[in-house]
Amino acid sequence: MGVALLFRDFRQRSRSAAAVLICLNLRNLEIMLRVLLLAVVLLFIAWLVLRLIRTHRFSLQDRAVLITGGSRGLGLVLARQICAAGGQVALLARDAAELARAKTDLSRRSGTVLTVQCDLLDAGQVQPAIREIIDRFGKIDVLINNAGIIEVGPLDHMTREDFERAMRLHFWAPFELISQIVPEMRTWGGGRIVNISSIGGKLAVPHLAPYSASKFALTGLSDAFRAELARDNIHVTTVAPGMMRTGSHVNAKFKGKHDSEFAWFGASAGAPLISMNADRAARKILAACRRGQPSLTLTFAARAAILGNALFPNLTGYMMKVVNRLLPGAGDEGGNQLRAGSQLRRLNPTWLTRLADRATIRNNEERPEVSR
Numbered sequence: 145m146g147v148a149l150l151f152r153d154f155r156q157r158s159r160s161a162a163a164v165l166i167c168l169n170l171r172n173l174e175i176m177l178r179v180l181l182l183a184v185v186l187l188f189i190a191w192l193v194l195r196l197i198r199t200h201r202f203s204l205q206d207r208a209v210l211i212t213g214g215s216r217g218l219g220l221v222l223a224r225q226i227c228a229a230g231g232q233v234a235l236l237a238r239d240a241a242e243l244a245r246a247k248t249d250l251s252r253r254s255g256t257v258l259t260v261q262c263d264l265l266d267a268g269q270v271q272p273a274i275r276e277i278i279d280r281f282g283k284i285d286v287l288i289n290n291a292g293i294i295e296v297g298p299l300d301h302m303t304r305e306d307f308e309r310a311m312r313l314h315f316w317a318p319f320e321l322i323s324q325i326v327p328e329m330r331t332w333g334g335g336r337i338v339n340i341s342s343i344g345g346k347l348a349v350p351h352l353a354p355y356s357a358s359k360f361a362l363t364g365l366s367d368a369f370r371a372e373l374a375r376d377n378i379h380v381t382t383v384a385p386g387m388m389r390t391g392s393h394v395n396a397k398f399k400g401k402h403d404s405e406f407a408w409f410g411a412s413a414g415a416p417l418i419s420m421n422a423d424r425a426a427r428k429i430l431a432a433c434r435r436g437q438p439s440l441t442l443t444f445a446a447r448a449a450i451l452g453n454a455l456f457p458n459l460t461g462y463m464m465k466v467v468n469r470l471l472p473g474a475g476d477e478g479g480n481q482l483r484a485g486s487q488l489r490r491l492n493p494t495w496l497t498r499l500a501d502r503a504t505i506r507n508n509e510e511r512p513e514v515s516r
């Protein structure tokens with residue numbers, strides 16, 4: 145009997161001791177969680193403040209900025225924002241009429257603009273173009289390698305020339321510009337270089353083989369130069385945008401079943417959930433440039449795709465095979481011809497490409513002879 149009582153007493157005491165211990169542990173856990181939350185909030189605030197300080201240390205006021213492909217699309221939007229911030233821009237592209245329209249656009253916004261007609265596919269034209277800009281502005285504080293051509297179509301129609309052209313514009317032209325400008329930047333005490341690559345330069349996309357391969361090369365070049373140039377106070381930013389509504393779908397070139405290729409590409413170029421407004425993209429790019437941020441990926445969809453590919457490369461590989469099956473097949477012999485989107489028949493209903501089409505008009509993408 146006495147043993148039973150003792151045993152019951154012992155059980156009651158140990159239960160209340162356990163309850164006390166649980167309470168203490170819960171209390172400790174609660175305190176730990178609060179401390180952790182506070183630490184996260186403080187770290188986030190510190191990160192935000194640091195970002196702001198780094199952005200404002202490099203102002204665009206009176207900076208000379210060279211933008212390749214600055215005559216339309218993203219390049220022109222970047223130029224508008226740089227002019228608004230008090231900077232000077234040198235726009236480099238091939239089409240003289242388009243450059244002239246861009247200059248008028250920027251002059252109306254009281255920007256200081258120099259336009260330089262130059263074909264970056266011809267390496268011999270790069271050096272005189274750089275000289276002209278330095279003669280006019282005295283220096284180049286920021287180089288933005290933005291010029292690009294997009295060729296869409298199945299591999300069956302892509303030739304060695306397509307790959308070579310893409311490599312010359314997306315890889316060799318930035319290489320040439322960086323190689324010639326960096327020695328000068330060193331004498332001026334530093335600068336910024338922004339290389340506009342693409343989601344296609346991080347994740348190979350079907351029907352964009354020359355584009356993807358050459359943008360992968362640009363991503364590698366940009367990331368490799370970044371580490372070595374930092375000691376000269378030259379900060380390189382690699383930008384990987386997903387779809388942006390620059391309006392350039394009409395200037396993209398198509399092969400294969402032209403109209404069908406244009407249809408899927410045009411629809412994705414203006415899709416609200418996967419594409420980003422070009423003004424917003426430009427703001428983010430310039431902020432990253434000012435703070436010397438190493439890398440910038442634009443659009444949530446592009447970030448998710450890059451992360452998915454890094455974590456599950458095989459799954460992405462299988463998915464791309466499925467995507468390829470959904471895209472138009474190869475065309476007949478006429479499919480070997482490169483044709484601009486503006487020359488093609490529109491299979492999409494107008495509401496599907498409305499946002500992209502508005503950007504076409506806004507961003508100097510529309511050739512005067514093209515009626516819509």
Ligand SMILES: NC(=O)c1ccc[n+]([C@@H]2O[C@H](COP(=O)([O-])OP(=O)(O)OC[C@H]3O[C@@H](n4cnc5c(N)ncnc54)[C@H](OP(=O)(O)O)[C@@H]3O)[C@@H](O)[C@H]2O)c1
Nearest residue numbers: 213215217218237238239263264291292342387388390392
């Ligand atoms: N739009 C998007 O959704 C998207 C997505 C990811 C990445 N990107 C990249 O962002 C950049 C800008 O795209 P965007 O949509 O603004 O393109 P865009 O409107 O077609 O502009 C391309 C610019 O590059 C110039 N260019 C083309 N070939 C050239 C050459 N051989 N020499 C000199 N300049 C040349 C063009 O002028 P000329 O034709 O007169 O020479 C034009 O000014 C490109 O590098 C593109 O790959 C765009």
